[in-house]
């Protein structure tokens with residue numbers, strides 16, 4: 001991990017996201033890596049304990065909560081589970097699918113996922129969602145109010161997607177309410193260490209490695225990891241699987257969590273992004289660690305280079 005940190009610290013490609021104004025303030029030099037095992041141990045280097053908004057890395061965890069509530073088959077039926085091959089905020093992806101379904105890890109499918117979180121009111125749904133993600137992290141997660149306000153003031157594209165979904169009967173609550181809860185979920189503050197531990201919960205059949213709580217079922221874990229493998233890095237998901245060989249999920253604040261089933265998870269945070277919205281240092285460091293640690297699911301032995 002120290003070698004990965006030293007090797008990629010001076011990487012200068014990529015740009016910090018600025019379509020959400022508050023994210024433009026992020027430090028482009030910030031870089032943290034954390035690995036967590038299913039036994040509860042964690043190892044960190046760099047800015048692994050600096051908080052940032054979770055953004056799209058929240059999506060697989062909310063999908064997990066919805067699978068628990070509805071069952072994995074019903075969740076797949078309502079949301080779709082196929083990669084779109086298109087950018088995370090694509091409207092076209094929705095229009096091109098005959099059933100108007102995408103998957104829980106792009107904005108359209110993620111807003112639909114959030115609309116399925118059980119609860120009679122917005123506040124009940126939000127409480128349940130936040131409590132669920134906090135159980136993955138093993139601590140109470142709080143919102144970044146500045147990021148929330150900034151995104152809420154500028155997210156008309158997501159509002160449009162939600163109304164379009166509703167028109168196709170692919171959204172399961174009031175569209176504006178669904179986007180509001182989704183925007184809150186994206187603004188939850190986490191650290192790379194939190195993401196590694198949340199990922200390690202998915203690696204360990206749903207058992208939170210530090211608290212020992214069974215957060216979700218082993219079956220839900222398998223479903224979530226499958227969608228992460230095919231769609232976790234948006235239109236770069238194929239290249240990611242080709243190079244890294246593990247399920248992962250990125251977000252526009254620069255986080256990426258990568259899961260090694262049965263072993264643990266690696267999380268990297270570094271804000272500069274490539275054109276698809278995936279952290280540049282995050283991808284480089286994870287690829288390096290997957291190779292060095294022999295984590296690639298398709299490899300028969302650790303390859304060293």
Ligand SMILES: NC(=O)CC[C@H](N)C(=O)O
Pocket residue numbers: 055056057088089107151158183186250251252253277
């Ligand atoms: N890729 C992302 O992280 C996108 C999340 C962000 N909140 C959005 O909806 O645009």
